[in-house]
Amino acid sequence: MVLDSVRRTRLIEGMGAVKLDACVCCAASDVLLLTGYWPIMAMSLAFLTMHGTCHVLLPQDEEELARKTSSADIATYQPETLHKLTDLMPALTQPLTRMIQKLGLEKARIGIRKALTEQPSSYVVSANFHDSLSILLNQIAPSAKLESCDHLLETQKASKTPRELVHLDRAAKIVAAGFAAAEGAIKPGLRETDVAARIQLVFDTAPEAEEVQRSYGSFYCMSGPNAAKAHAAYARTRQRRLQEGDLVMIHANTCADGYWTDVTRTYTVGTPSERQHSMRSAIMEARKASLAAIHPGAVGSAVDAAARDVLEAHGLGEAFKHGAGHGVGFAAANATGRPRIHPLSPDVLETGMTFNLEPAVYFEGYGGMRHCDLVAVTEDGVRVLTDF
Amino acid sequence: MVLDSVRRTRLIEGMGAVKLDACVCCAASDVLLLTGYWPIMAMSLAFLTMHGTCHVLLPQDEEELARKTSSADIATYQPETLHKLTDLMPALTQPLTRMIQKLGLEKARIGIRKALTEQPSSYVVSANFHDSLSILLNQIAPSAKLESCDHLLETQKASKTPRELVHLDRAAKIVAAGFAAAEGAIKPGLRETDVAARIQLVFDTAPEAEEVQRSYGSFYCMSGPNAAKAHAAYARTRQRRLQEGDLVMIHANTCADGYWTDVTRTYTVGTPSERQHSMRSAIMEARKASLAAIHPGAVGSAVDAAARDVLEAHGLGEAFKHGAGHGVGFAAANATGRPRIHPLSPDVLETGMTFNLEPAVYFEGYGGMRHCDLVAVTEDGVRVLTDF
Numbered sequence: 121m122v123l124d125s126v127r128r129t130r131l132i133e134g135m136g137a138v139k140l141d142a143c144v145c146c147a148a149s150d151v152l153l154l155t156g157y158w159p160i161m162a163m164s165l166a167f168l169t170m171h172g173t174c175h176v177l178l179p180q181d182e183e184e185l186a187r188k189t190s191s192a193d194i195a196t197y198q199p200e201t202l203h204k205l206t207d208l209m210p211a212l213t214q215p216l217t218r219m220i221q222k223l224g225l226e227k228a229r230i231g232i233r234k235a236l237t238e239q240p241s242s243y244v245v246s247a248n249f250h251d252s253l254s255i256l257l258n259q260i261a262p263s264a265k266l267e268s269c270d271h272l273l274e275t276q277k278a279s280k281t282p283r284e285l286v287h288l289d290r291a292a293k294i295v296a297a298g299f300a301a302a303e304g305a306i307k308p309g310l311r312e313t314d315v316a317a318r319i320q321l322v323f324d325t326a327p328e329a330e331e332v333q334r335s336y337g338s339f340y341c342m343s344g345p346n347a348a349k350a351h352a353a354y355a356r357t358r359q360r361r362l363q364e365g366d367l368v369m370i371h372a373n374t375c376a377d378g379y380w381t382d383v384t385r386t387y388t389v390g391t392p393s394e395r396q397h398s399m400r401s402a403i404m405e406a407r408k409a410s411l412a413a414i415h416p417g418a419v420g421s422a423v424d425a426a427a428r429d430v431l432e433a434h435g436l437g438e439a440f441k442h443g444a445g446h447g448v449g450f451a452a453a454n455a456t457g458r459p460r461i462h463p464l465s466p467d468v469l470e471t472g473m474t475f476n477l478e479p480a481v482y483f484e485g486y487g488g489m490r491h492c493d494l495v496a497v498t499e500d501g502v503r504v505l506t507d508f
Numbered sequence: 509m510v511l512d513s514v515r516r517t518r519l520i521e522g523m524g525a526v527k528l529d530a531c532v533c534c535a536a537s538d539v540l541l542l543t544g545y546w547p548i549m550a551m552s553l554a555f556l557t558m559h560g561t562c563h564v565l566l567p568q569d570e571e572e573l574a575r576k577t578s579s580a581d582i583a584t585y586q587p588e589t590l591h592k593l594t595d596l597m598p599a600l601t602q603p604l605t606r607m608i609q610k611l612g613l614e615k616a617r618i619g620i621r622k623a624l625t626e627q628p629s630s631y632v633v634s635a636n637f638h639d640s641l642s643i644l645l646n647q648i649a650p651s652a653k654l655e656s657c658d659h660l661l662e663t664q665k666a667s668k669t670p671r672e673l674v675h676l677d678r679a680a681k682i683v684a685a686g687f688a689a690a691e692g693a694i695k696p697g698l699r700e701t702d703v704a705a706r707i708q709l710v711f712d713t714a715p716e717a718e719e720v721q722r723s724y725g726s727f728y729c730m731s732g733p734n735a736a737k738a739h740a741a742y743a744r745t746r747q748r749r750l751q752e753g754d755l756v757m758i759h760a761n762t763c764a765d766g767y768w769t770d771v772t773r774t775y776t777v778g779t780p781s782e783r784q785h786s787m788r789s790a791i792m793e794a795r796k797a798s799l800a801a802i803h804p805g806a807v808g809s810a811v812d813a814a815a816r817d818v819l820e821a822h823g824l825g826e827a828f829k830h831g832a833g834h835g836v837g838f839a840a841a842n843a844t845g846r847p848r849i850h851p852l853s854p855d856v857l858e859t860g861m862t863f864n865l866e867p868a869v870y871f872e873g874y875g876g877m878r879h880c881d882l883v884a885v886t887e888d889g890v891r892v893l894t895d896f
Contacts, residue, residue: 147636160741161626161742163624179741181741182742200741200831202829202831203852205853207624207844208626209623209624232638232639234638234640235597236551236595236596236635236636236638236640237596238596238634239635239636240632240633243742243841244761244840244841245628245839246626246629247625247626248621248624248626248627248636250535250620250621250625250641251638251639252622252623252624253638255622311713313712313713318709320705320709321708321709324704324708325701325702325705329747334744337632352569353548353549353567353569354548354549354569354631356548359717373632443588443590451633452633453631453632453633455587456588456596460593462593463591464592465593
């Protein structure tokens with residue numbers, strides 16, 4: 121594994137600016153940021169010091185996978201064996217103590233997560249540390265100072281390095297393979313569950329996924345009146361049967377080795393009505409306007425306004441019920457991810473930032489239409505990673 | 509929604525025994541335990557007091573779903589609107605303050621999670637509270653005492669109420685529909701990803717799932733030498749192509765409205781060899797012996813020994829690399845779930861306890877075979893929920 125030296129340099133600069141000696145992270149997407157490894161059971165700990173040493177402490181079961189994707193120094197522990205029966209915290213105490221000693225962090229200013237954040241799912245079950253990381257660190261290193269590194273990590277996650285962008289492009293290629301099956305999967309009489317499952321099958325078996333260690337994620341189908349509810353923070357596939365004339369929203373959040381996509385396309389069952397035609401052209405016009413507003417230095421609220429103004433001009437302002445986007449990459453559906461593309465967002469765009477752009481309209485009882493892309497800010501504008 | 513009065517009574521008794529005035533929970537499976545609602549974004553908070561009042565504070569988007577499954581008093585908050593742009597902790601502060609006041613918990617002994625636990629995945633993205641629940645409660649109610657309720661909740665989760673068993677039976681019926689497609693999906697030349705995806709499709713579209721609000725979960729396929737690695741804490745579907753004579757393990761963790769299954773079956777590509785025949789008969793004999801050892805009052809280590817002794821008698825003791833089971837229901841793949849069926853487990857079985865029973869053998873480089881069922885302790889023995 122080649123080191124992502126750009127990320128390491130940025131992290132060390134960021135830690136220096138807030139006078140942290142080190143960061144210790146347990147959330148899976150934070151471990152990915154620091155080490156390049158996307159944990160499975162989310163019971164790995166990543167350590168980065170101001171000297172640039174980077175370690176990851178992980179369950180022995182995950183060592184082989186970690187070595188394939190991370191250049192961090194790897195130490196392992198065994199949460200459980202046939203000869204040992206403990207809970208997870210006792211299993212971590214000794215290895216964590218050794219690591220703190222090895223890195224000389226007994227009296228350090230250590231950055232840890234303190235705030236509530238949205239984290240992408242790394243497996244069907246994953247560890248939740250609750251207060252236990254700070255409890256353990258306070259026991260092991262009572263003279264250390266535990267500071268919040270929430271702001272530092274959220275800021276770092278907003279702008280991707282060139283290597284991280286390569287990962288995101290790969291993720292975008294795989295999700296595109298799923299969407300290629302969407303139009304053909306939509307047929308009147310099928311349930312939303314049938315449609316979502318058929319697209320999911322194509323995604324799950326896409327040859328494009330052979331390039332990565334772990335490709336997974338979910339496709340959702342929301343049709344007719346259910347699509348009108350798709351402005352919620354979550355997507356939900358139900359048992360409704362598709363009818364002629366329905367709008368059908370296909371939404372996906374997928375992951376390639378920890379790098380996430382957030383994509384939506386909307387289809388019609390049968391021939392689109394005039395109303396649906398004009399909704400679509402308004403949304404595509406809003407998309408174009410907001411893409412044109414993206415460049416380094418632009419403010420999040422301005423990009424949102426570019427889309428919103430177009431929809432308002434079409435009399436659809438009220439129907440656009442959420443912000444035009446949010447940071448995507450180290451997570452998928454996190455509304456608070458930086459940069460926020462929202463009417464009130466002061467976030468300033470920088471080269472390498474990635475986010476979704478999702479102009480949409482929702483009409484209660486009728487349906488909804490959304491076109492959601494994953495985009496990256498470039499030196500001279502924007503690049504759409506999901507240009508299909 | 510009818511109230512699960514059995515659960516509420518047990519929780520209140522349990523809280524009384526450790527002198528807690530209330531519990532406040534944020535982890536999705538804990539919210540389910542207290543309220544009957546399985547959160548989506550895992551940013552819901554459940555409150556249960558010694559007086560038996562039960563409230564849940566959840567994002568407005570989830571209210572409709574919560575009302576269908578929970579009899580708790582529901583209060584909502586809005587993490588984000590077009591007119592408000594905040595992070596999640598500030599969005600929770602006011603509603604949490606009101607709830608603490610309403611319930612009179614300003615000086616109470618409040619139980620919260622402090623330890624590292626394994627939590628099932630409630631959505632593709634979910635909130636991780638890290639230290640924030642205790643930080644917020646300390647701000648809002650500085651005179652309250654925050655105590656660990658980890659032990660209380662883990663103990664409560666071990667034994668299911670009759671209503672919770674109905675949910676688990678439903679989950680078992682849905683996962684069975686997936687497994688019905690397994691044998692037909694296994695063909696030489698297919699990749700593990702192909703096989704897993706075809707079974708997943710049948711599970712995702714099973715008519716049995718129409719009975720529940722949210723049915724999801726993952727099927728995994730591990731073949732030949734990859735099945736030899738399936739003793740790890742996690743399952744992983746790879747790109748390997750199935751070959752004639754391979755052992756093929758199909759593993760599933762699925763969820764119906766928050767109640768989880770953990771099931772594995774092992775198949776052979778083509779005609780089983782003599783070695784495979786004798787592995788299977790040894791495993792089925794170990795299964796039978798351990799089932800016979802299950803009854804209220806039995807100790808976890810004895811149930812493990814019943815399976816282990818049989819495999820040892822067949823010369824397969826070394827190949828059985830993990831404990832014979834662990835608690836399943838409020839989570840799936842949590843090795844520390846009570847009761848632990850492990851050589852060192854002192855856990856005493858009680859009526860209503862549910863766990864998986866997974867006799868297995870693994871031979872590095874060759875393959876692995878596991879037969880994993882979900883079982884419930886009954887008054888006079890055991891019931892297999894996945895008897896297919």
